[in-house]
Amino acid sequence: MKKSDFYYDLPEELIAQTPLEKRDTSRLMVLDKKTGQVQHKHFYDIIDYLQAGDCLVINDTKVIPARLYGQKTGTGGAVEVLLLKDLGEGRWECIVYPGRRLKEGANITFGDGRLTATIDKVLETGNRIISFRYEGIFLEILEELGEMPLPHYIKEHLSDPDRYQTVYCREPGSAAAPTAGLHFTPELMERIREKGVVFAPVTLHVGLGTFRPVKEEEITDHVMHSEQYFITPQSAEIINQTRQSGHRVIAVGTTSCRTLETVTDENHVTHPGTGNTDIFIYPGYTFKGLDALITNFHLPESTLVMLVSALAGRENILNAYRQAVEEKYRFFSFGDAMFIC
Known part of the structure; x- marks a missing residue:
């Protein structure tokens, strides 16, 4: 499989330079991973797509002024x-x-x-x-x-560094934010809890390798960067109980996804622990730990586009991205969100 298989054309003006005033007013594209059907919503509508008993796996890492x-x-x-x-x-x-x-x-x-x-x-x-x-x-x-290390594609000054942190960040150690979580507000999280959805925090300290381009044309020749993760026995138990009761495990962000897929075995059992992961997920991969994914829109030909293509299918993802460009969604770290379900 070639790197160029994951290219799409993105006008530079669609790269979000600043966060929206209110986190959960960003747009939300809902993508059915089986049919490829797309719906256009706002992030606060995510609650309508969650069910009592679901589990949202969140990455509680905190960006340091690195x-x-x-x-x-x-x-x-x-x-x-x-x-x-x-x-x-x-x-x-x-x-x-x-x-x-x-x-x-x-x-x-x-x-x-x-x-x-x-x-x-x-x-x-x-x-x-x-x-x-x-x-x-x-x-x-x-x-x-120190200063907050914003991604290279953000040229604007960030007046409030807290906007490059999730509202649930807790464990310092990241050089970049787990940006899918930036859309949550405390109020939205409380409404989600009231619906009967549980949260399971994990930690993966995000390195700048997440922005490193794939240089090799054959994607299997690409060497992934390594990142440190932690998952507590309590979170592993919540995730396993969710799966055993027939409900969905939903990763918030590709970092939570990579952590889950690292610590979940072939029998779909998630294990607590700590370590380093260099897992590379691309089409052909069989997911063990998650059923659905909340994520942002990723760079062309990046490992993250390959990851979401593994979950929803390359054609479905590229078609959804084409629609996002046509509808003028905002892209990358401060951009809009996608729910792959």
Whole structure:
């Protein structure tokens, strides 16, 4: 299967640059994965498509202010560091700019010495392993010195950083938001609960690899990035009870989907635990953990378009995306939503 099989034409003006004033007023395309039939709604209408006993699996990760600006010790040259993965004990895997200045042993200072760092290792990917030194709590220092790492296709300044967080975020660690969850409000979630739908939180810390383009024409040659996940015994039990009672397990976002498919076995039993997943889902994949998916509209030829094509069929997805372009839906992180059911 070719990368070009997942191309669609997207006018640049349809890439949402800012979030809507009210989260749940975004548009919602409802796609029947069996028939390909499409309905056009608003996100607050999602409640009409949920049934008592359903389970919504949400990713409660929280985006950290992962972009840091500093100076190389000795030369004073400007440096940008983007935190990707917490390796423990003050060590992180990072992207750095400009790479040619930051070789092993180089030192960096941020915020007039509030935070300092050393390049420990240059990886084959070009990323760096960096050790940070500080006094106090690292996340508090990030809140003071860091910036929210918005995707490259968003050019507008985000005036309220909380709008790049879900209302249910809890576990700090992501470099990008699980954007399907951005449409929920506390009020909508309460109405959903009152209908008899349960929520099961999982955590997958989203890395910037989620935006990495597929370069290989044969998609099976693509190497997926790895991301850390956690799922508690309580959430696994909720998901398993939902499935056993004949109700639907609905993933909110591709990150929740990838977590579910990683921790659910061939007998459709979801297991608690923690680990790293590099699961790559594309057409031909048999889903074990979910019945339906709430998601945003994804980049052409991306692994995420391939994932939703695996669930709903490539032709159904490309036809739905063509309709979304015609109807002038808003695309990508701050854009509109799709419910594949």
